[in-house]
Amino acid sequence: MFALRAYAPGEPARLAFDEAPSPDLGPRDVLVRVHASGVSPGELDWPGAWLDHDATPRVPPIVPGHEVAGVIEAVGSDATGFAVGNEVFGYIDVHRDGADAEYVAVRADTGELAPKPSRLTHPEAAAVPLSALTAWQALFDHADLQPDQRVLVHGGAGGVGTFAVQFARWRGAHVVATSSERDRSFVSELGADEVIDYRGTRFEDTVAEVDLVLDTVGGDTWSRSWDVIRPGGRLVSIAVPRPPDRDEADGRRAVWFVVRPDVRQLVEIGRLLDAGLVRSIVSDILPLARGAEAYGPGARRSGPGKVVLSVAGD
Numbered sequence: 001m002f003a004l005r006a007y008a009p010g011e012p013a014r015l016a017f018d019e020a021p022s023p024d025l026g027p028r029d030v031l032v033r034v035h036a037s038g039v040s041p042g043e044l045d046w047p048g049a050w051l052d053h054d055a056t057p058r059v060p061p062i063v064p065g066h067e068v069a070g071v072i073e074a075v076g077s078d079a080t081g082f083a084v085g086n087e088v089f090g091y092i093d094v095h096r097d098g099a100d101a102e103y104v105a106v107r108a109d110t111g112e113l114a115p116k117p118s119r120l121t122h123p124e125a126a127a128v129p130l131s132a133l134t135a136w137q138a139l140f141d142h143a144d145l146q147p148d149q150r151v152l153v154h155g156g157a158g159g160v161g162t163f164a165v166q167f168a169r170w171r172g173a174h175v176v177a178t179s180s181e182r183d184r185s186f187v188s189e190l191g192a193d194e195v196i197d198y199r200g201t202r203f204e205d206t207v208a209e210v211d212l213v214l215d216t217v218g219g220d221t222w223s224r225s226w227d228v229i230r231p232g233g234r235l236v237s238i239a240v241p242r243p244p245d246r247d248e249a250d251g252r253r254a255v256w257f258v259v260r261p262d263v264r265q266l267v268e269i270g271r272l273l274d275a276g277l278v279r280s281i282v283s284d285i286l287p288l289a290r291g292a293e294a295y296g297p298g299a300r301r302s303g304p305g306k307v308v309l310s311v312a313g314d
């Protein structure tokens with residue numbers, strides 16, 4: 001098969017479009033014929049991507065791309081719950097080879113794959129799993145966001161931010177988001193009640209007393225966010241590098257977390273997508289052979305949302 005393969009951490013220049021062996025199908029695996037994969041531009045810097053489950057270093061090259069949409073091609077002898085021909089999508093194990101390839105092997109019993117939302121194309125579906133699960137877990141697992149609460153989403157036009165704005169709005173919260181001036185009207189159409197241009201305005205000059213801040217940016221955005229949270233409120237961060245956890249006497253609390261696969265949440269997100277209550281935002285679709293352009297700090301995209309690699313041409 002053909003695959004995009006990384007030869008060293010953090011070096012997108014060393015990503016090559018190679019002929020590679022097809023993945024081994026373990027007894028509890030399914031083999032997915034990949035139609036599209038979602039790109040996390042910083043993935044080659046994730047330490048976990050270069051380690052096995054037991055923390056031993058993996059032998060390069062490795063295949064990136066841990067969001068997949070595709071069709072089940074084969075089912076391992078002990079794998080249950082999937083049949084050849086099922087359309088699936090999911091956020092898949094970062095310690096194994098990923099979906100920037102014609103085929104990927106995925107464990108069937110770890111909640112990584114769910115039925116693909118039927119109204120979505122494969123590229124639209126591939127843009128969902130990691131970003132949407134992260135937004136969902138931040139708002140609902142780590143902060144228990146309630147209707148009528150006020151939430152500030154930093155990076156509202158990003159992969160995670162576009163879902164966070166939509167989920168918070170769906171839950172009935174008042175949503176304030178930061179974005180570039182270019183993306184302001186887009187983020188407002190997604191459901192933000194207020195959008196702040198992060199280059200032109202210091203958010204703390206116009207926002208106060210929010211129940212929750214979701215920080216997808218980090219650095220001084222994280223530290224400045226403290227001043228806009230009401231006593232008892234939450235600062236939930238996913239930014240890299242990890243900021244410290246923090247507890248204040250007035251009940252404000254900061255947490256950082258790493259997203260995990262969750263099939264029940266993915267199915268619920270799929271329902272919202274199929275019902276048209278939430279949209280998948282794809283900024284660009286590149287062919288797999290040009291996938292290296294989507295990785296690394298210099299990777300450019302033409303608008304809000306995620307870059308997706310088209311593997312099967314749809």
Ligand SMILES: NC(=O)c1ccc[n+]([C@@H]2O[C@H](COP(=O)([O-])OP(=O)(O)OC[C@H]3O[C@@H](n4cnc5c(N)ncnc54)[C@H](OP(=O)(O)O)[C@@H]3O)[C@@H](O)[C@H]2O)c1
Binds near residue numbers: 042157161217221239
């Ligand atoms: N911990 C976890 O489990 C987890 C999960 C998913 C992602 N992440 C990490 O979270 C971060 C965000 O992920 P993502 O996929 O949403 O990234 P992304 O798609 O690159 O989005 C980031 C967004 O933030 C905007 N931005 C940049 N600087 C800003 C600032 N100072 N204030 C407000 N917005 C700003 C960017 O706008 P411009 O276009 O103007 O630059 C962009 O729209 C990444 O570092 C990613 O690695 C962590």
